Amino acid sequence: MTLQFARFIPWLPIVAAIFCALCCTKKSWRHYASWICLASVVGSFILSLMAGSIITPGKEAQTVTFFEWIHAGRFQANFHYYFDTLTIVMLYVITGIGSLVIWYAGGYMKGDRGYARFFMAVSLFIFSMTTLVMADNLLLLFLGWEGVGLCSYLLIGYYYDKPSAVAAGKKAFIVNRIGDLCFILGIFLTYREFGTIAYEPLFEALADMEHATGSVAAIPFLFMLGAFGKSAQLPLYVWLPDAMEGPTPVSALIHAATMVTAGVYLIARMMPMFVLSPYALPVVATVGGLTALFAATIALCQYDIKRIFAYSTVSQLGYMFLGLGAASSVGAVFHLFTHAFFKALLFLTAGSVMHAMAGQLDLRKMGGLRHKMPVTCWLMFAGCLALAGVPLFSGFYSKDLILGDAMAAGLNGHNPWMTVLAWMGLFTAFLTAFYTFRLWFRVFWGPDQCVMGDDHHDDGGGHHPHEPHEMPWSMNLPLVFLAVGAVIGGMVCHEWMTTMVLSSSAGEALSHGGTAHHASLFGMDVHSAVMVLSIAAALLGIALAAWFHLIRPSAADRVKQSYAGLCDLLENKYFVDELYDAVVVRPLKLIGSVCFVIDRLVIDGMVSLVGFAPRLLGLTVRPTQSGSLQGYGLSMVVGLAIMLLLVTLMWGY
Amino acid sequence: MPEIWLVVAMCAVLIAPFVKRRNVTIPTLLAVAGLLAAMLFTLLWQSSDPSAENFRTVFSNSLAIDPFSQFFKMMLFLFAMLIVVQWVLIGRSQTDALDVPDFLCLVLGATFGMSLMVSANNLLTIFIAIESASLPSFALAGFRKHQNRATEGSLKYILLGAVASSLMIYGMSLVYGSSGSLDLATIAQHASSEGISPLMGIGLLGMFAGFAFKLSAVPLHFWCPDVFEGASFEVTTFLSVASKAAAMCLLVRVLSNFAMFSAVESITGMAVGLGVLGAITATWGNLVALHQTNIKRLLAYSSISHAGYMIMGASVILLVNPTAIVSALLFYILVYMFMNLGAFTVAAVLAAQLGSEDIRDYAGLIKRSPLLSILMTLFMLSLFGMPGLGGFMGKLFLGTAMIQAGGIGALLVAILLLNTLFSLWYYLRPSYFMIFVKPNDDDAPSTPLARPSTATLALLGWCVLMLFWTGILPNSAIQTTREYAAIIVKPAVRQTLSQSTPKAEPKIDRKESH
16 A cells, blocks of 8 residues: 555645635534534544554655645755654644544634634644645745744734734744744755755765764754744743643644644754764753753742643753753654643643633632542643653653653763753753642642633533533543543553654664663663652652642742742743843844834835936936927937948948 | 638628628628638648648748747737727727728738738738738728827828838848848848848848837837827727737747848847847837826837837847747737736726826726726736736746847846836826825716626636736746747758758748648
């Protein structure tokens, strides 16, 4: 069986997007949109599974031709799809998680004015994201990359009558411009250096290279900046927390599970290029490790549920980059996979809480919800355990793999900085467990307390609007699937993921000596030692959270009072937004004003001149058209006489 | 010979009133039938696919029947048919029923002459063809005989035309005298073997002056605005496209012969001269157009500048492989035909409803007739060369073909671009008045204009469609023109090869023909 059918994976959703757009036109058609979208994405998922049955570990990567896109001179970029095991893994995540989230969103968005618009954008997103991972060249990848950026913008600003949502959409879009500019510069440079931007010839050319020299060495750094923008890493992470203005399913699908991992995918895909440069991967690891710690500390003191998860996402993405930087692409992609499950689950359960509380997201205004929403409570518990890295839950396996590989890389390579990063990762694991359970305890345990939000949705359920309520099973069932994935995904998929990733371009480039661990930590094998440490960190974090937020809430207040300055700093996210505003935004606005004045005076003046000068010239020649026949005849003859003169002059007479 | 059908139709149209007096439908149908038959015949006569073997000549090598002329004739007959349609839709009601057959006969006659122009392969047929295209045109220009401007324009046209014709025939006689032949290929061979003597140079200049008159190239352009202003819209449209395009094709044939047979050195001067002529024409036309307020005069100067662009393109034929440039020119003519037809039709509809051809009277039209305003803007943008519309692609192909000629070509392209920039000013002026200028509140009625008839809208819609098609997906059109353009060159190469054996007499193809 050939892979020809696989070309429909992106095209089913885009057809669905067209139909959803049609559904926008008529109110009575609106509710079909979710079904159209869901059907197309499930269809894509089935096709992905079929493709996965063909592309198994150890098989050659395949290219599915679709059509020739751009041909200009030697430059060539085709709409062809590249399939290797990494593509398959990404497709499973996108279409699988995507189906579940869309299923959930069908209930969540009910009664909203823009119901069909929402699903149109989501379908378009699935198209872009699948194109991104299936692209066989960098330009097509960039097409998908920009496509997901656009959908993200559309969906963050989905509530376009809310100024904060509009601002958040703009922020996400503009911050991503910086990364995308670097990314496309990297593509240009790749073309200039290698003469091609298609993966296969590119990988062949890279395989022949020993070291990156000259501008080849710069390419990974440009790609890296693109990835940092899209995946919300330092210093470009600021857009992701604000992106939570979008509807919660969007936060789950785009801003936790799929789009933000595009940067991880990009670096994993381009691993053959990154390993050539001696500095590229350490920089990735450093940024990843610092981001993980930085975001986790901010998450400690936030009160908005979705923002906590947003910072948590930034932090977990930091882990993935740490993994990539430590040459553990298996760990990174594995964490991407498990994170997609548990973070989508966490966001959706947070969405359920928000839904039930009429838009209320403030931790301080809720408590004891486990009586009202038992199913949601335990679903979120499963997600929290996975995020905290409790043994046997999925997050544990992947995070542990990353930390173990990082520690091993540090100790084996006698690279103290990598060791420090690994220790930082362990500390972050402790913080993660703490803020995760702080949230869970405060929402579902403690004294009953609920201050409803003012977001009165009307889903026709007939429930009392001032009472939190459990979600219907049509919305909880997809969460159950996600929870199952979050719980057992790590255990079940560990081996499979290792073989999958190692047989892709991400794995082949790395001569990862998994067996050659000589170093030891505390007299144990590095991996075992890190495992013990991370279990300890997770349990310690949970215990501390239970102490502060369940058993002795007064202790938490006291700690908060004694470290008021620190808490203030964390609550205000280190004042990074304010810093950016002062350093970047204001100067740019000033430059903009100056440019505006120049445009008005100089450019407009020049344009007017361009219009004015010919008219003046026209005035001078116009009198020849006097209307008198004699004048015409004379002019004709004189003109010809001049030409005659010129002709004769040409012969030298 | 598809032209025979035009002659038959002319006779039939003239006889029709004797059968049924004052009937306007029958002659119209007859004329359309004649044009259709001619089209069909053009298509069938050379039904096999265009290839080098398809070049043949009739009447002692005096008329060439090749795919190049075939392609142009198809366009010409189609265009003449569209003109008849345009006239039926807009102008026929203003024509006296008794004059209808005369009008149609003149249109057919002019089409006949233009059709011969593109086939003409020796000096004599060139002269006959030009004259038989010109004489009906003179009459058409003055067809609205009760209008002073029409008679004035027509008289100017005739007198200036006579000057140009006499120059041309005098030049031809000099060319014949110096080369000893009427046949274009032989003249070109002579020019290459003996060099271009001063006498021949002057003769060629006179000859080109005749062509330039038809093309309305500076300084022989004076007739153009006055005639266009006086004539009815159909005639203006017809003259602005068909007559110029036919002259263009004639020029292309003459130049291709020189390009094939002559050494490059001897004709570079000719190329430069033509290029300069084209550049002056384009610039002059644009500069004067900037101050026009009458839509017909504006479009007249616009047509002068477009002729200038095409002459600039044609001059390069002498320097590089002509296929690219000839195909670009054919494409340009195709696009130009539709955009001019569209612009003039909208102007005609507006003139009929507003009673004015002054663009200042278009003020506030966007409110009164948004459709017509948008259509006018589209056609004007295409004439300017807005990407996405056919006019842009025409200029693009012309420019890319020109630039192959090296320094001269690059200079010509620069002039083309500069002119395009200037032309934006006047092409957008009607739209400026339509959209941004408020009408003087007291004297201008603000009632919506009557909706144009469905047939008119269909005609306009087709023009728009063609412009978008050629502007967005030009590949199939340019491929076709390339196939047809290749022919004008290949047989000439063949003849050059056979010419290596000393054989002064031109090869005469005595194939039997109709």
